[in-house]
Amino acid sequence: MACRQSGLQMTPLREAAVSELWRAERPLTAYELLARLSEIAGRNLGPPTVYRLLDTLCQHGIARRIESLNAYVACHRREHDHECIFLLCQECGGATEIEDNGLERLLRKQAETAGFEMTRRVVEVSGVCAPCRTAVDSDGA
Amino acid sequence: MACRQSGLQMTPLREAAVSELWRAERPLTAYELLARLSEIAGRNLGPPTVYRLLDTLCQHGIARRIESLNAYVACHRREHDHECIFLLCQECGGATEIEDNGLERLLRKQAETAGFEMTRRVVEVSGVCAPCRTAVDSDGA
DNA sequence: AATGTAATGTTATACTATTGCATAACTGCG
DNA sequence: CGCAGTTATGCAATAGTATAACATTACATT
Helix, strand or coil: CHHHCCCCCCCHHHHHHHHHHHHCCCCECHHHHHHHHHHHHCCCCCHHHHHHHHHHHHHCCCEEEECCCCEEEECCCCCCCCCCEEEEECCCCCEEEECCHHHHHHHHHHHHHCCCEEEEEEEEEEEECHHHHHHHHHHCC | CHHHCCCCCCCHHHHHHHHHHHHCCCCECHHHHHHHHHHHHCCCCCHHHHHHHHHHHHHCCCEEEECCCCEEEECCCCCCCCCCEEEEECCCCCEEEECCHHHHHHHHHHHHHCCCEEEEEEEEEEEECHHHHHHHHHHCC
């Protein structure tokens, strides 16, 4: 976890949160994370605790919020500061993070053309991921 | 409103909803719309009524949901079937709808490369719109 | 110990959305 | 017309998501 401390101090709670987000193979809602952390802590945490954790982690680029799911994932790609694109599978619930500089440029250009100062962007694609597609195919469904 | 009836029957409630979304110069939350429609109707509508209205309108491309605001706007550009890009101003709350075929192509290509079947996408840019930028500039702020 | 700051706890509440079932309105048809 | 089938709306309850406001704790510096 040491590599992630871009000025953020890693408390036990934050470590646990990051670790749970990593372990989950899909985005977790705040309340799902709340339940898992409560179990780990052996006591009931309150929603504000978890929302604060998530805010902090998101601000440091360690986690990301997925708007169309009201859920959160641990973020890969800490090296670059890029915002990313999510591919969200409707079958398995998985979230894949990708990146596209061309798309970035286009968005930036569009904003510029409109005289719009861009501070944040959300790009989320919903559909069916490759593994789930083949799974469905071989179902004969 | 006649031009919008792509197989959707226009009831008084739906007309009122569309009309309110149009009149608002920014996205409305479901509960904001609920309040306005209740006032118009002269009685209290329930949340399900409004959420059903919005679902229906969104399904017919008459309205669109903005994920990062939990809010809804009337949709321009009925001609094309394009999904669109929103520029969301953090100052005035306004939402501008734009379109970019290049971006569309890029997204589609990315999905394809990942073997991902895309059924829906969300592209939302937050920032400050041109009018608000000049307003802030002349504030000296 | 005294102070300051960051982190977490606690209670209550606000906001967003859906489920499930009841009723009403409209359509087509005999 | 009267009836069945369908679509739309009403309504009550509740689920799910998020924040405000304030109290407490933990730690660092002096």
